[in-house]
Amino acid sequence: MSVSDVVAQLRTLGIRDGDVLLVHISFRAVRPIERGPDGLIEALCRAAAPLGTVVMPSWTGEDDRPFDPRRTPTPPDLGIVASTFWQMPGVLRSGHPFAFAARGPKAEEILADDLVLPPHQPASPVGRVLDLDGRILLLGVDHDANTTLHLAELMAGVPYGVPKHITALRDGMPTRLDYRENDHCCDLFRLADGWMAGRGLQTEGLVGRAPSKLMRSRDLVEEALAQLKRDPLIFLHSSDAGCEDCAMARTSIAA
Ligand SMILES: [Zn+2]
Numbered sequence: 001m002s003v004s005d006v007v008a009q010l011r012t013l014g015i016r017d018g019d020v021l022l023v024h025i026s027f028r029a030v031r032p033i034e035r036g037p038d039g040l041i042e043a044l045c046r047a048a049a050p051l052g053t054v055v056m057p058s059w060t061g062e063d064d065r066p067f068d069p070r071r072t073p074t075p076p077d078l079g080i081v082a083s084t085f086w087q088m089p090g091v092l093r094s095g096h097p098f099a100f101a102a103r104g105p106k107a108e109e110i111l112a113d114d115l116v117l118p119p120h121q122p123a124s125p126v127g128r129v130l131d132l133d134g135r136i137l138l139l140g141v142d143h144d145a146n147t148t149l150h151l152a153e154l155m156a157g158v159p160y161g162v163p164k165h166i167t168a169l170r171d172g173m174p175t176r177l178d179y180r181e182n183d184h185c186c187d188l189f190r191l192a193d194g195w196m197a198g199r200g201l202q203t204e205g206l207v208g209r210a211p212s213k214l215m216r217s218r219d220l221v222e223e224a225l226a227q228l229k230r231d232p233l234i235f236l237h238s239s240d241a242g243c244e245d246c247a248m249a250r251t252s253i254a255a
Contacts, residue, residue, distance in 0.1 A: 001032065001208055003039045003046070010047035013137075013205045013214050018051040020106055020134030022126065022148070022217065025056070025081045029140025030208035037084040040208070044137075045103060053104025055129060057147060058086045059119075060097050066169045067097040097166050100125035106132060115168060117179035118161070120150040127151055130217045140210030143192040148217055149235070152224035153182045158232050160184070160249040180252070185245040188235045195223045 015021065023044060033039045044054050060067050061075030074083045086093045086101035093101045094111045098119035102110050110128040120126050126148045129136075136148055143149065161180030168177055193213075196202040201223065202215040227234050237246035 002034045003043050006033060006040065006043035006208060007046045009205065009207050010043060013207065013212060014203045015047040015135075015137070015214065016052075017049060019048045020053045020055065020104075020110070020129055020132045021048050021137055022055045022129045022134055023137045023139060024141050024145040024147070025079055026140035026145075026210065027079055027081050029210035033208050037081045038088075040081055041085055041088065048104065051105060053102055053106040053110065053134075054085075055100055055102040055107075055110055055125060055134070056082050056085050058082060058093050058099040058101035060099070062097070062167075063165055064167050066167055066174050067095075067099065069093040069095050069099060072097075094125065097168065098124065115166075117166070117177060118150075118154065118164075118181040120147055121154055122151070124151070126217075130221055134217050136215050136217055136220060138213045139207050140212065143189045143196075144186045146189055146192065146220070148220055149186075149189045149192060149224055150182060152221045152228065153235065155221065156225050156228035156232065158182050158228065158235075159253045160233070160236065162248050162252050182249075183245070184236055184249040185243050186235075187243070188237065188246075191227070191234065192220065192224060195227060196220065199223065 027037055030040060048054055057078055058074055060072045085091055091101050091103045092107045092111055093099050096115035110125050113123045116123055160182060162183050164181045165176050165178045167174050196215055201219040202213045204213050236249050237243035239250060
């Protein structure tokens with residue numbers, strides 16, 4: 001599929017010039033595309049150009065070494081497109097381990113916040129995309145990859161938080177920073193698909209070969225906040241489900 005074909009698909013899905021677009025991608029689901037990951041990135045930027053801003057996760061999976069935005073790679077689970085994006089000319093990347101990368105007029109504003117722990121708070125890239133009334137694009141991935149739901153959890157004040165750490169430079173010295181994060185297996189983030197589709201709040205279509213979904217960050221957060229108000233543990237598997245991550249999150253509530 002040519003880059004122009006993909007631009008046309010993205011426009012059919014509803015992407016417009018000026019969009020702030022937070023994108024989560026499985027390239028395996030999207031391909032084949034002319035010029036591979038570079039071609040897909042070009043299509044995303046062209047669909048939102050010239051006034052739009054494209055944003056992608058760009059964090060490290062590394063807990064024990066300080067982050068260098070010019071060198072530290074993204075982990076394999078973020079995929080080849082995220083790995084390609086931050087290394088391209090004109091793309092900015094946050095200066096801390098929960099980095100995002102962005103290209104476009106709003107890039108600096110979206111990436112300006114310092115390290116916050118736990119990550120994905122209002123003063124973080126996902127929070128800035130929400131502030132800017134940006135949209136979330138899931139390309140060949142489901143809502144279990146939708147990081148903005150972690151923001152909704154923090155805004156809702158969910159009671160769980162599992163121990164994590166990261167290593168950051170403090171006065172030039174690598175320093176271990178311990179924190180609690182609202183983390184779990186994230187499988188049940190998929191519930192958001194029914195909420196959003198049921199209320200007509202996401203558009204769906206193909207990008208390349210991948211079933212894809214587009215939604216406003218505000219609609220997603222609003223919907224998740226309403227559900228979390230009803231049941232603060234809605235994203236955790238039940239205690240007897242055999243999910244170790246969710247069991248840890250449940251145990252953390254008493255701690
Ligand atoms: Zn689970």
